[in-house]
Amino acid sequence: MGIPNSKYKEQTSFSDRIQESNRIKSKHPGRVPVVVERYQGWSGEQLPELKRSKFIIKECFTMGHLMSMVREQMELRSDQQMFLFCGRSEIPPTAVPLSHIYSRYKDEDGFLYIQYAGESAFG
Amino acid sequence: MSLVQFESFTSSVDPDYWYELENKKLTEFKLDNTERDIYATYNTGGEHEQVSSRIRLSRGAFNKQDTFNTMSVYDFSSPGTLLNSNTMEDFKNLDKKAIIKEVAKKIYDSIVSGDWINDPTLLTRFYLISYAELKQHVFYHWFAFPAITPTQALTSPTSSHLIGKTFNEEQVEQLRVAYDMYRTDNHIRDRSFFVVVHNQTSNTLTINSFSSYKEEQSSDSKVYFAFADPSSLESHPGWPLRNFSLAVSHRFPTHSVYTFLCIREIPNKRDLSRSLFIDINQATLSDPSKMVAVGWEKTLNKSRPKIADMGQMMDPIKLAESSVRLNLELMKWRMFPSLDLNKLSNTKCLLVGAGTLGCHVARNLMAWGCFNITFIDRTKVSFSNPVRQPLYEYVDCLNGGANKAQCAADHVKKIYPNANANAYSLDIPMPGHPYDDSHKEAVQSHYEQMNELIKSHDVIYLLTDTRESRWLPTLLATANDKIVINAALGFDSYLVMRHGQPNHTNRLGCYFCFDVVAPVDSTKDRTLDQQCTVTRPGVSAVAGSLAVELLVAMLHHKLESNAPASIVGSQDQGELGFIPHQIRGSMSNFQNALMTGSAYNQCTACSDAIVKEYKKNGFDFLHKVFNRSKLLEELTGLDQLQQKTQGMLDEMEFIDEDDEEYQFM
Ligand SMILES: [Zn+2]
Numbered sequence: 001m002g003i004p005n006s007k008y009k010e011q012t013s014f015s016d017r018i019q020e021s022n023r024i025k026s027k028h029p030g031r032v033p034v035v036v037e038r039y040q041g042w043s044g045e046q047l048p049e050l051k052r053s054k055f056i057i058k059e060c061f062t063m064g065h066l067m068s069m070v071r072e073q074m075e076l077r078s079d080q081q082m083f084l085f086c087g088r089s090e091i092p093p094t095a096v097p098l099s100h101i102y103s104r105y106k107d108e109d110g111f112l113y114i115q116y117a118g119e120s121a122f123g
Numbered sequence: 124m125s126l127v128q129f130e131s132f133t134s135s136v137d138p139d140y141w142y143e144l145e146n147k148k149l150t151e152f153k154l155d156n157t158e159r160d161i162y163a164t165y166n167t168g169g170e171h172e173q174v175s176s177r178i179r180l181s182r183g184a185f186n187k188q189d190t191f192n193t194m195s196v197y198d199f200s201s202p203g204t205l206l207n208s209n210t211m212e213d214f215k216n217l218d219k220k221a222i223i224k225e226v227a228k229k230i231y232d233s234i235v236s237g238d239w240i241n242d243p244t245l246l247t248r249f250y251l252i253s254y255a256e257l258k259q260h261v262f263y264h265w266f267a268f269p270a271i272t273p274t275q276a277l278t279s280p281t282s283s284h285l286i287g288k289t290f291n292e293e294q295v296e297q298l299r300v301a302y303d304m305y306r307t308d309n310h311i312r313d314r315s316f317f318v319v320v321h322n323q324t325s326n327t328l329t330i331n332s333f334s335s336y337k338e339e340q341s342s343d344s345k346v347y348f349a350f351a352d353p354s355s356l357e358s359h360p361g362w363p364l365r366n367f368s369l370a371v372s373h374r375f376p377t378h379s380v381y382t383f384l385c386i387r388e389i390p391n392k393r394d395l396s397r398s399l400f401i402d403i404n405q406a407t408l409s410d411p412s413k414m415v416a417v418g419w420e421k422t423l424n425k426s427r428p429k430i431a432d433m434g435q436m437m438d439p440i441k442l443a444e445s446s447v448r449l450n451l452e453l454m455k456w457r458m459f460p461s462l463d464l465n466k467l468s469n470t471k472c473l474l475v476g477a478g479t480l481g482c483h484v485a486r487n488l489m490a491w492g493c494f495n496i497t498f499i500d501r502t503k504v505s506f507s508n509p510v511r512q513p514l515y516e517y518v519d520c521l522n523g524g525a526n527k528a529q530c531a532a533d534h535v536k537k538i539y540p541n542a543n544a545n546a547y548s549l550d551i552p553m554p555g556h557p558y559d560d561s562h563k564e565a566v567q568s569h570y571e572q573m574n575e576l577i578k579s580h581d582v583i584y585l586l587t588d589t590r591e592s593r594w595l596p597t598l599l600a601t602a603n604d605k606i607v608i609n610a611a612l613g614f615d616s617y618l619v620m621r622h623g624q625p626n627h628t629n630r631l632g633c634y635f636c637f638d639v640v641a642p643v644d645s646t647k648d649r650t651l652d653q654q655c656t657v658t659r660p661g662v663s664a665v666a667g668s669l670a671v672e673l674l675v676a677m678l679h680h681k682l683e684s685n686a687p688a689s690i691v692g693s694q695d696q697g698e699l700g701f702i703p704h705q706i707r708g709s710m711s712n713f714q715n716a717l718m719t720g721s722a723y724n725q726c727t728a729c730s731d732a733i734v735k736e737y738k739k740n741g742f743d744f745l746h747k748v749f750n751r752s753k754l755l756e757e758l759t760g761l762d763q764l765q766q767k768t769q770g771m772l773d774e775m776e777f778i779d780e781d782d783e784e785y786q787f788m
Contacts, residue, residue: 033785041616041711041712052785054785055786055788056785056787064639064723065764065767068764071639071640078643079590079644080645083720089690090718090719094725094726119611120611120613123481
């Protein structure tokens, strides 16, 4: 697993990203810019790509809300399990508000990057 | 004048001694190869020349008192020293000349100082060098029974003769009775060398220990220096006489000839008739600097070590046990001294699922010496299983297939007969898998058995092939505060994690803590490839071994299951290093990531809301969940969370063009 990867990050220059995150934060106070992308590390348990991978989220919402939203967007069946993680090793507590996650894990470009992956279930 | 020849000792080592050495080497000596005191015993020569002059080491050899306690009145003790080398090379390179000289010098000193008077067994001091090839249970060894060479060879003015030639029957009997009493009244160390005084006027025989004997002045007394003689040969006295005759010459120098009585008693037969008399001329010790000694034991007339191959003699089950133990004990020598093998062997593991993961976990548990393994599985061994699931074979698939759990347990016992392997063929009830009321009783019985099994085990391994089958054991283990190790496979990925327990500080999440939906039937509407475990074959072996290593690492942390999760750079480690919460690995890039996540207060399996409900309503609650898993989302409030996000999607706020590509929440 290891190093987080982001298509958005790769396709957009650092200065453009900073400009964009500042724009969002000033335009939408009380919300944070978040990029949620599929983890590219393995091909099994493949979940679909999100149609919209960029989010503007109220700070008071929790990881649980975000997860529920991601599931809705993907129209994930309820028998498919997934998890979200940021950075190298943190699965943020599902109950914790995004403001908290944002201040802890936000990138220097002002976005919070989160990856999702399908959970394994076979034996 | 004739040269006196002696029969040398022949060593004879009980298998028990080797077991004991092996045990001590592994658990006590380890790499410490300093000299150890040992004690051997011998008997007096009997009728059979084949067993003449045997000196024996047995289990108690490492402890003087143990040796004395097992000795009968017909046994005589001999003090020795063991030098057990760490390598074959060390053993081969030992300076045997120097060794025998050094040991002989000790005997020499005890003769000169007179110490032998108080402990005559010092005259029979021996030395043993050995090298234990523990993997094969082969022991290379070589005894030295040092005999000091006098300035001139020992000679006899006459020839030796049987006791009956000097003593009449009555006198022999008198001697026998006196010797019996003497042995009972005196210390073991005085048994093997003593003085017999024959008062010819009164025709009485008395026996004295050397420490109590005062040299007789009376001319009508005849003095015999007696010793328990291990030889059975009529022509040769036994080896102890060599040092004994020198000691006597040195102690009582006024004689020119000494008469020795070689006591040979056939144990339990009250028969001394094979005893010998032999006269030996006065002999003198050389200067200490010129002292020479002989006595390395010969094997088949050659100077070479003996080889004891216990591998073939040992009870095969015992052999398996000691060999397995050996491999693990070796870790304690250098690599992992704090390894707690007893803790591992006492840990009871319940393996829920006996498929690819179950097989690999069982094998790895065994490799750690953890043999209390119980399998739960309801399926039968199928033809596709054996190549991927290392506890099954082709024959197990015949006739409809063997019961999987039982077959796994049987194979564990085939691999290691002492294993405590058990099997239960149980259907694990699952959320979202409804059943007719007619089945309710059966489901309840399966739940109850499962609950009992979880209570009676220490560690619950979740190794089944669906998400929903992991729910009930997760809940029951949480309710009973048990350790859970959960392993799950994807096509080329795996997850191995431990579940937090209710009273842990910074409680870690369970398998269900990181998503916001209750488990449902995942096998419905799925194609064959989605229903079966379609994975790269290596993932189960890797995940199975990680699942065991994680447990072992955790059990070797002072806080055990409460150990905080370590991640890269973490200081908080156990005796075996890292104890992560989750290991998420991928075969597509051959990497592992250690991840950590806290318990979720709305978790559908381990949250207080669910555990409380279960504790309150027991099977009634479970019954409802099995038939309608949405209940879990209602109880935890996840349904509201979902409604909220649904609402957000339905009533999207007005978005201007700049923000079109964003999802608002
Ligand atoms: Zn949980």
